[in-house]
Amino acid sequence: MVMGETQQTPRDSLSLELRRGALVLAVLVELRHEEYGYSLKKLLSDKGLEIDEGTLYPLLRRLESQGLLKSAWRVEDGRPRRYYQASVQGEKLAKELAAEWRALAAVIGKLVG
Amino acid sequence: MDLINRYAHEVGQYLPHRMRADVEAELRSLLTDSVEERARAEGVPAGDELAAKVLREFGTPKDVAARYAPEPQYLIGPRLYPAYRTAVRIMLPVLAAVVLVLVVVGQFRHPGEPPSVVPFIRATGSFLWSALVNLGIMTLVFALVERSMRRSEANGKAWDPSSLPQVDDPDRISYFGRIFSLYIIAALALLFNFFPDWVAVYVFRNSDGNVYPLLTPAFSRYLPLINTWWLLAFVLNLAVLRQGRWTRPTRWADFGLEVGWASILLLIVLGPPVFRYDDLTKVIAQWFLIFSAINACVLLYRLLRRRPAEPWARA
Numbered sequence: 001m002v003m004g005e006t007q008q009t010p011r012d013s014l015s016l017e018l019r020r021g022a023l024v025l026a027v028l029v030e031l032r033h034e035e036y037g038y039s040l041k042k043l044l045s046d047k048g049l050e051i052d053e054g055t056l057y058p059l060l061r062r063l064e065s066q067g068l069l070k071s072a073w074r075v076e077d078g079r080p081r082r083y084y085q086a087s088v089q090g091e092k093l094a095k096e097l098a099a100e101w102r103a104l105a106a107v108i109g110k111l112v113g
Numbered sequence: 114m115d116l117i118n119r120y121a122h123e124v125g126q127y128l129p130h131r132m133r134a135d136v137e138a139e140l141r142s143l144l145t146d147s148v149e150e151r152a153r154a155e156g157v158p159a160g161d162e163l164a165a166k167v168l169r170e171f172g173t174p175k176d177v178a179a180r181y182a183p184e185p186q187y188l189i190g191p192r193l194y195p196a197y198r199t200a201v202r203i204m205l206p207v208l209a210a211v212v213l214v215l216v217v218v219g220q221f222r223h224p225g226e227p228p229s230v231v232p233f234i235r236a237t238g239s240f241l242w243s244a245l246v247n248l249g250i251m252t253l254v255f256a257l258v259e260r261s262m263r264r265s266e267a268n269g270k271a272w273d274p275s276s277l278p279q280v281d282d283p284d285r286i287s288y289f290g291r292i293f294s295l296y297i298i299a300a301l302a303l304l305f306n307f308f309p310d311w312v313a314v315y316v317f318r319n320s321d322g323n324v325y326p327l328l329t330p331a332f333s334r335y336l337p338l339i340n341t342w343w344l345l346a347f348v349l350n351l352a353v354l355r356q357g358r359w360t361r362p363t364r365w366a367d368f369g370l371e372v373g374w375a376s377i378l379l380l381i382v383l384g385p386p387v388f389r390y391d392d393l394t395k396v397i398a399q400w401f402l403i404f405s406a407i408n409a410c411v412l413l414y415r416l417l418r419r420r421p422a423e424p425w426a427r428a
Contacts, residue, residue, distance in 0.1 A: 037146070082139050
């Protein structure tokens with residue numbers, strides 16, 4: 001499942017819209033521990049959620065500007081990397097969104113059978 | 114990797130200056146990670162060929178920058194663009210007509226001379242120059258309004274359905290009219306403060322043209338007063354645009370400004386001549402004064418009148 005790629009058909013764009021909200025939840029949950037952009041992408045990918053990099057990285061900046069993530073530059077192996085982690089506000093929101101996700105999944109599960 | 118550096122730099126060119134260096138550095142780091150990881154996975158060298166493949170998947174610099182941009186990157190948005198287009202479509206023919214009238218008047222003033230294309234060439238130059246200046250002012254005014262409205266919305270409260278205007282709402286504003294007023298104020302302020310010599314009668318003849326300035330030195334006495342009025346009128350128009358409708362305080366302010374304008378005109382009519390051809394201009398100023406006084410009365414009436422009762426209330 002690839003999220004965030006430029007889509008062409010109505011089916012693809014509707015599918016992308018359906019999954020867009022889940023992306024924020026996935027990022028906030030995975031960033032309970034500090035990660036940099038590429039390691040986060042790998043982590044999500046290893047768990048079965050492929051995310052287009054061109055979508056993920058700007059999303060990290062947006063969540064940071066909303067105070068949901070905090071970030072810090074660090075140099076490792078001679079390469080500067082920006083590490084992100086959920087802020088207190090971000091963790092709180094992740095819990096709320098997770099509860100909503102479970103409730104929604106249960107309802108939709110009943111509807112689609 | 115040179116290609117990644119060039120790519121990150123290009124993305125930065127589309128971003129606001131304050132976030133440019135940061136995003137460029139982050140992109141360099143992320144893309145280098147990505148290329149190296151892909152090289153390991155595919156067993157190929159991490160060169161420009163692989164970098165090009167990764168960048169193609171990442172998206173064009175413009176698209177990527179748009180995803181990073183904190184706010185829309187345009188001067189005049191889709192909401193104001195139709196009004197902007199209408200304003201430009203009105204302004205250009207009006208300017209052309211004014212220039213044409215000046216040329217024709219110039220020809221009539223020298224009936225003995227053979228007809229020539231020189232005045233028309235000069236007039237075309239004048240038109241192009243005026244069109245460019247006015248287009249610039251108009252674009253600036255619209256951009257200012259766009260920015261102001263966007264900020265107002267960003268800081269605004271949640272939308273309240275009861276704020277919907279009545280079907281026949283006397284407080285509804287004309288966005289086009291308000292913005293056009295802003296443009297006129299900006300254009301006049303620029304003209305009278307920085308290019309007072311342009312307020313003149315232009316007479317084009319075959320080989321050269323004569324310019325007869327209209328303003329006298331006495332005009333500068335009134336300029337601070339007029340500038341203050343323009344500034345207040347500009348602020349009021351902007352405030353009305355931000356609110357999206359007339360309110361009681363802005364109506365009172367509008368009435369106050371109209372009374373202020375009538376007072377300035379009265380001072381001009383009673384004082385020393387501010388234009389050459391004093392007799393004619395005083396007559397025109399008197400007409401303006403009468404119009405302004407009537408307008409002030411109309412504004413006061415709108416402020417004080419009682420709204421008609423709704424049909425069910427009358428019943």
